[in-house]
Every structure is written in structure tokens, then in C-alpha cells.
Amino acid sequence: MDALAIVKRWWRNTKDLPFPLDMLCQGAMVAGPVLFVFVVLPIVEWTVNGRPMSYAELWKSGAGLAFGLFLFLLMIGAWGLAARNLRSRWALVAAPTAPYVASVPFLSSGLISTEDVWFGILGGLLVAAITYACLFHLPAVRRYFAAGRDAHDRQSSREPA
Numbered sequence: 001m002d003a004l005a006i007v008k009r010w011w012r013n014t015k016d017l018p019f020p021l022d023m024l025c026q027g028a029m030v031a032g033p034v035l036f037v038f039v040v041l042p043i044v045e046w047t048v049n050g051r052p053m054s055y056a057e058l059w060k061s062g063a064g065l066a067f068g069l070f071l072f073l074l075m076i077g078a079w080g081l082a083a084r085n086l087r088s089r090w091a092l093v094a095a096p097t098a099p100y101v102a103s104v105p106f107l108s109s110g111l112i113s114t115e116d117v118w119f120g121i122l123g124g125l126l127v128a129a130i131t132y133a134c135l136f137h138l139p140a141v142r143r144y145f146a147a148g149r150d151a152h153d154r155q156s157s158r159e160p161a
Contacts, residue, residue: 010082016147017081018140028078036071039064048111062106066099073098081135084148089135096131097124 014025038044042055048063058064073095080088100120103112135141 010079013084013148014082016144018138018144021134021141025078025081028074029082032071032075032078036068036075039068039071051111061109061111062103063111065106066103069102070095070099084145086145092135093128093132096127097121100124 011026011029014022014029016022017025039058046053046055046058046063048058048061053061053063055064073091077088077090077092077095080091097120100117103117103120106112107114107117
């Protein structure tokens with residue numbers, strides 16, 4: 001199966017997700033890679049906390065790493081969710097706190113304060129807990145993943161040994 005057919009199938013899979021998870025997943029599948037390209041390539045100038053930054057300053061300050069890590073986890077999680085990959089849910093659970101944890105070594109840059117990091121980690125943990133509850137315990141999401149396993153089992157049984 002070619003890559004385009006796989007992407008189309010995964011995109012169709014998202015329509016089986018409960019509302020609004022379907023829209024969030026599709027948005028992350030599109031926006032995540034686009035924004036990730038802007039973070040890893042020197043295409044645009046950045047403004048962080050009202051301060052204009054060059055591409056080099058963005059990465060030296062740690063903001064590039066934090067934002068890039070968040071987008072990477074978001075992409076892994078969204079595309080994995082579309083592929084009905086159970087393990088990909090953990091990327092979405094980790095995404096809200098990972099940028100703040102990654103920012104800790106860069107506290108001396110002056111771009112972010114210790115209080116901001118701790119507040120971000122605590123807020124991220126709250127969002128992570130809600131994300132965990134939704135992705136691991138909502139009956140509609142559990143049915144979504146079960147339907148994928150059933151389809152995979154049917155397809156596997158048709159393939160010659």
C-alpha cells in the first residue's frame with residue numbers, strides 16, 4: 001500500500017473519533033507538521049514573551065526546543081491516534097508538560113522564570129490528566145481503538161501465511 005493511501009485511510013479513521021476529538025486530531029495532523037517546519041528551519045522571525053528573536057536566539061534560549069518538543073509529541077500523538085496506535089496516546093499525554101520540563105536547563109536565559117516553569121508544569125499536569133482520562137477511559141475512544149484492532153485482525157486473517 002502506498003503512503004498516500006495510508007494517509008487517506010488514517011484521515012478517514014479520524015471521522016470515527018468522538019466529537020471534538022476528531023477535529024482536534026485532524027487539526028494537529030495538519031498544523032503540527034507545518035509549525036514544526038517553521039521551528040526547525042530558519043524561515044520566520046519569532047516573538048517570545050513580546051521579545052523579537054532570531055532563529056539562533058530561539059534555540060539558544062530553549063524556546064525552540066520546548067516548542068519543537070511540544071509539536072513533535074503532538075504530531076506523533078495525532079498521527080498515531082489516526083492510525084489507531086494505542087501507544088501514541090502517551091505522546092499526547094506527555095505533550096502539555098514536556099516543553100516546561102525541557103525548559104528547566106534554560107532558566108538562566110531570562111526568557112522564562114522559575115515560577116512560569118512550575119506554573120506551566122502544574123497546568124500541564126492538569127491538562128495531561130484530562131487527556132489521559134479522555135484517551136484511556138472514555139467508552140467512545142475505547143470503541144474507536146477496538147474497531148481498529150478488529151479491522152486489523154480481519155485483514156490479517158485474509159493474508160496468506
